[in-house]
Amino acid sequence: MPVGKIKVVPAEIGGGFGGKTTIYLEPLSVLLSKKTGAPVKLVMSRSEVLRASGPTPGSKIKVKMGATKDGKLVAAEIWMAYQAGAFPGSPVAAGALCIIAPYTIENFLIDAYDVVVNRPKTAAYRAPGTTQAAFASETVIDELAEKCGIDPIDFRIKNGVKEGAPQVLGPPFKRIGFIQTCEAIKNSEHYKSKLTGKFRGRGVASGFWFNAGMQSSATVNIHTDGTASVVTGSPDIGGSRASMAMITAEVLGLPVTDVRPITADTDSIGHTDVTAGSRVTFATGMAVYEAAKDAERQLIERAAKVWEKKPDEVEFRGGMLHAKGNGVPPMSIKQLAPRFARTGGPITGRASVNARGVGPGFATTVVDVEVDPDTGKVQLLRCTVAQDAGKAIHPSYVEGQMQGGTAQGIGWALNEEYFYDDNGTLRNSGFLDYRIPTCLDLPMIDTIIVEEANPGHPLGVRGVGEVSIVPPVAAVANAIYRAVGVRMTQTPMSPPKLLKAILKHRGATQHSAAAD
Amino acid sequence: MPTVVIPALLRKFTGGVERVEVPGKSIRELVQRLGERFPGIDRQLLQDGDIRPSIAVSIDGEIATGGVLDTVGENSEVHFIPALGGGEV
Numbered sequence: 001m002p003v004g005k006i007k008v009v010p011a012e013i014g015g016g017f018g019g020k021t022t023i024y025l026e027p028l029s030v031l032l033s034k035k036t037g038a039p040v041k042l043v044m045s046r047s048e049v050l051r052a053s054g055p056t057p058g059s060k061i062k063v064k065m066g067a068t069k070d071g072k073l074v075a076a077e078i079w080m081a082y083q084a085g086a087f088p089g090s091p092v093a094a095g096a097l098c099i100i101a102p103y104t105i106e107n108f109l110i111d112a113y114d115v116v117v118n119r120p121k122t123a124a125y126r127a128p129g130t131t132q133a134a135f136a137s138e139t140v141i142d143e144l145a146e147k148c149g150i151d152p153i154d155f156r157i158k159n160g161v162k163e164g165a166p167q168v169l170g171p172p173f174k175r176i177g178f179i180q181t182c183e184a185i186k187n188s189e190h191y192k193s194k195l196t197g198k199f200r201g202r203g204v205a206s207g208f209w210f211n212a213g214m215q216s217s218a219t220v221n222i223h224t225d226g227t228a229s230v231v232t233g234s235p236d237i238g239g240s241r242a243s244m245a246m247i248t249a250e251v252l253g254l255p256v257t258d259v260r261p262i263t264a265d266t267d268s269i270g271h272t273d274v275t276a277g278s279r280v281t282f283a284t285g286m287a288v289y290e291a292a293k294d295a296e297r298q299l300i301e302r303a304a305k306v307w308e309k310k311p312d313e314v315e316f317r318g319g320m321l322h323a324k325g326n327g328v329p330p331m332s333i334k335q336l337a338p339r340f341a342r343t344g345g346p347i348t349g350r351a352s353v354n355a356r357g358v359g360p361g362f363a364t365t366v367v368d369v370e371v372d373p374d375t376g377k378v379q380l381l382r383c384t385v386a387q388d389a390g391k392a393i394h395p396s397y398v399e400g401q402m403q404g405g406t407a408q409g410i411g412w413a414l415n416e417e418y419f420y421d422d423n424g425t426l427r428n429s430g431f432l433d434y435r436i437p438t439c440l441d442l443p444m445i446d447t448i449i450v451e452e453a454n455p456g457h458p459l460g461v462r463g464v465g466e467v468s469i470v471p472p473v474a475a476v477a478n479a480i481y482r483a484v485g486v487r488m489t490q491t492p493m494s495p496p497k498l499l500k501a502i503l504k505h506r507g508a509t510q511h512s513a514a515a516d
Numbered sequence: 517m518p519t520v521v522i523p524a525l526l527r528k529f530t531g532g533v534e535r536v537e538v539p540g541k542s543i544r545e546l547v548q549r550l551g552e553r554f555p556g557i558d559r560q561l562l563q564d565g566d567i568r569p570s571i572a573v574s575i576d577g578e579i580a581t582g583g584v585l586d587t588v589g590e591n592s593e594v595h596f597i598p599a600l601g602g603g604e605v
Contacts, residue, residue, distance in 0.1 A: 093598050169597040170521050171574035210600065213579065354581040456578060 001030070009265040015404070016237040018124030019054050021276045047429040054123035055418065057082040057090040061136035063099075071148040073159045076100050076108040078137070082129060085121035090114045091129030094210075097168050098470070099133035101208035102178050102362060103141075103159045110168070118424070124276065126405060127209045127466035131412060131473055132491075138205035138474030139487065152204045152478070153186045156364070177388030177452030178362035182206065184386035184448045185364045191384070199371045200381065203479030206364040207470025211463035212277025213355035217270030218287035220248055220295045220349040226334030227258040230291070232284050233272030236263055238404075238465055239397030240280040244288045246393055247459065251292035252333065253319020270352050278463025281393055282454075283355035289458050295349030302343040303331055357456015361463060363387040365406060365471035369479040376499030378414055378480060384446040385471070390454040390462030402468045403445040409472025411437040415492050485509075518592040520546055522557075526596075529557040543573055544584035546594060561596060572599040 013020065025042040033040040044053070059082045066075040078099060082090035096112040145155035160179040164172050185191050185204065195202050219231045230248040234240060241261035249256040272284065296316050303321040304311045307328055315322045320330040340347055368381040385406050392398040415435040419427045428434045453460030477488050486501045517537045522530050530536065536553070540546040547567075551558025560568075567573055567583045574595040580586040588594060 094600050097598075097600065169523075169574075170595045171593075171597070172577045174577050213581070356578055356581055358579060 006030075007265055007267050010233075010235040010263050013235065013237060016235070016275055017126045017408075018128060018276055021274050022053065022123045024053060046431065050418075050429040050434060051426045052120050054120065054125065056125035056128065057084065057092075057122040057132075059083065059092075059095070059129075059132045061095075061099075061133060063136045063140045065105075065137075065140050065144055067144050067148060067159075069148065071145070071150045071155050071158050073103055073105045073144075074107065076105050076110075076137075078108070078110045078112075080111070080133065080136075081113040081115050082132075083117045083119060083122065084114050085117065085119045087121045088114050088116055090122050091124070093129075094127075095129035095133035097210065098127075098130040098208045099137045099168075101168055101210075101360075102156065102161055102206050104161050104165050105159070108168075126408060126469045127207075130207065130209060130470050131409060134205060134207045134470045135473040135477065135491065138207070138471065139477050139481075139489075142203070142205070142474070142478040142481070143487070153182050153191070153364075156182045156204075156206055157186075174359070175452055175455050176360065176362065177390075177450045178206070178208070178364075180450045180452055181362050181364040181386040181388055181448075184450050185366050185384060188366070188384050188386070188446075188448060190368075190382055190446060191366055195368050195381075197370065199373055199483050200368065201371070201479045201482030201484070202366060202368050203475045203477065203482060204364065204366045205471035205474035205478060206362065207467055208360060208362050209278065209463075209467040209470060210360045211282065211358050211466070212279040213283050213358040214273035214277070214279055215352070215354045216272045216280075216284040216287040217352040218244070218284065218291040218350070219269065220252075220288070220291040222252075222295055222299070222333065222337060222340075222347040222349075224337050224340065226254075226332065226337040227260070228252060228254060228295075229260040229262055230288055231262045231264045231269050232288060233264055233266065233269040234280045234284040235275045236280075237275055238280075238401055239394060240275075240284065242397065243281045243285060243393040247285050247288045248292045250459075251289060251296060253317075254333065270350075278361065278465040278467075279355070279358075282358065282457060282461050282463050283353060285393065285459070285461055286355050286457060287351045287353045290351030290353065291349040293349070294351055295347055298347045298349065299333065299336065302340065302347070303336055305343045306331070306336070306339060357454065359390050359454025359456055359462035361388055361467040363402070363405075363467045363471055365409075365468070365475045367410075367472065367475045367479050369476065369483055371480060371483045371498070371502075373484060373502055374499075376495035376497070376502060378476070378493065378495075378498065380410060380441065380443055380476075382443050382446075383410070383472075384448065385468055386448040386450055387464060387468055388450040388452050388462060389464045390457065391451055391460035392449045392464075393459065393461065395449060398449055398464050399447045401465045402447045402449075405466065405468030405470075406445050406472050407437055407442055409469045410442065410476060411435075412469075412491060413473040413476040413493055414441075415494055417492050417494070517590065518546060518588045518594060520550060521593065521595045523596050526557055526560055529554040529560070541587055542584065543567065543575075543580070543582075543586045543588065543594070546588065547584065567596075570599055572597050
């Protein structure tokens with residue numbers, strides 16, 4: 001079927017997290033609809049979703065790192081194998097790209113394998129492949145910091161990447177905010193506070209995600225009453241449409257309540273790539289910015305016509321049109337709008353981008369835990385995450401992304417896993433038994449938004465939706481170590497697994513003490 | 517003259533050489549000149565006359581989007597790296 005004959009109408013969905021970018025049932029619906037001549041709705045049950053779609057891959061990762069006595073990282077050797085499911089294509093390449101990205105290490109070797117196994121094909125899940133990679137590398141970083149006798153944040157600052165340093169694949173970083181996220185945590189009230197009490201520990205970890213650009217389109221329509229609408233093709237899974245309205249309002253100097261954001265179907269807006277990769281506020285926001293600037297140019301031309309001047313004799317600033325020179329009072333968009341018809345017709349700003357200048361993201365997370373040594377249960381006492389957003393267009397939504405990613409990382413750390421029986425049947429194919437954290441499990445997750453403007457974006461934006469899921473598993477593991485002296489190397493660090501490790505450690509400790 | 521950083525997996529074509537100065541004003545020219553100097557390397561980078569979809573081109577630290585049509589400056593540094601999409605990989 002030709003692409004041009006397909007119309008996709010976006011729905012309001014909750015989160016996406018990457019898993020909803022995969023096509024499963026839609027082609028079947030289309031074929032059945034063609035055959036029957038009737039609308040067809042296909043729905044996967046929750047059990048079917050858990051049994052047959054995704055998940056993020058299981059993995060085995062070995063990390064060996066070396067540092068000088070004063071804590072300078074000098075070498076890393078990494079072996080990583082990810083389950084792809086029944087067909088090739090796990091995110092092992094992304095994991096390899098991100099695993100040591102926060103650090104300047106002159107000598108490293110990374111071998112990464114995509115392994116086909118008899119399981120459902122893996123699908124994207126928020127910074128795909130990177131949380132498991134950071135679990136491995138950030139716990140080794142923690143061990144090294146301890147061996148060197150250096151505070152774990154100072155260790156990261158000492159070795160942290162800066163602008164100009166090469167990435168794992170070679171190209172140099174442009175302006176980035178990794179060290180700033182470390183300093184934000186170091187200077188936070190949380191990190192400065194004392195953690196007292198038995199079986200309590202504090203852990204730190206950092207993470208990286210490269211973010212995506214890709215293609216987006218936008219139009220900005222100025223209405224005859226001087227208000228505007230901004231039309232894009234990016235389904236909103238995190239509050240992005242509010243940011244689109246804010247960007248438009250910022251450029252045009254309008255109150256944001258005078259800008260209506262619309263997420264349109266594929267017949268009504270130019271081609272726009274998928275909502276994924278933390279790209280929407282960056283790339284679609286870039287298209288919106290350009291579309292609003294296009295509208296601004298047209299407003300200048302119309303005002304020039306009204307004033308019988310040349311366009312370069314007219315300026316737009318502070319939401320008002322000004323004629324250079326004296327004697328002409330400035331004009332608002334609201335005042336100019338009724339004259340659109342006389343000056344050339346409706347004003348529609350438009351832009352399409354294949355967005356360049358992607359700014360990668362870094363996050364650093366600190367958690368305090370208390371471990372019950374008799375059951376292995378871990379209680380999260382406190383959690384703070386610092387993340388470089390470049391420019392937080394809508395700080396509350398950015399905060400929401402940081403908290404959501406952190407919550408998912410904590411679930412990954414402490415409870416989430418698939419249980420298969422001997423027949424290979426998934427036994428916990430519902431949320432009653434697939435245990436994700438609830439608000440009863442988590443403290444308020446405090447957020448610190450760091451803003452190191454991305455030089456590649458007109459407003460300095462970096463994608464923010466994913467990187468916050470990367471550090472928490474390692475941060476929790478590092479905190480557990482400080483609480484009970486056990487280094488966990490497998491997720492989830494659920495009560496049965498942690499208790500087993502505690503008892504083994506206790507036995508080994510008692511044996512060693514008896515031997516002494 | 518622009519510098520091309522050869523990815524690790526393709527250094528077998530260059531005898532292990534990592535950084536190569538190559539004359540050219542576009543990615544197309546650079547790849548062509550690379551192929552003339554290191555036969556076979558161009559076929560690893562190109563498919564149907566454009567950069568392979570599995571390969572991304574970084575020019576001066578920024579992922580470029582124009583494939584062989586992208587231009588390079590006199591002192592540009594070019595990397596050919598695996599293409600990865602975020603949020604879905």
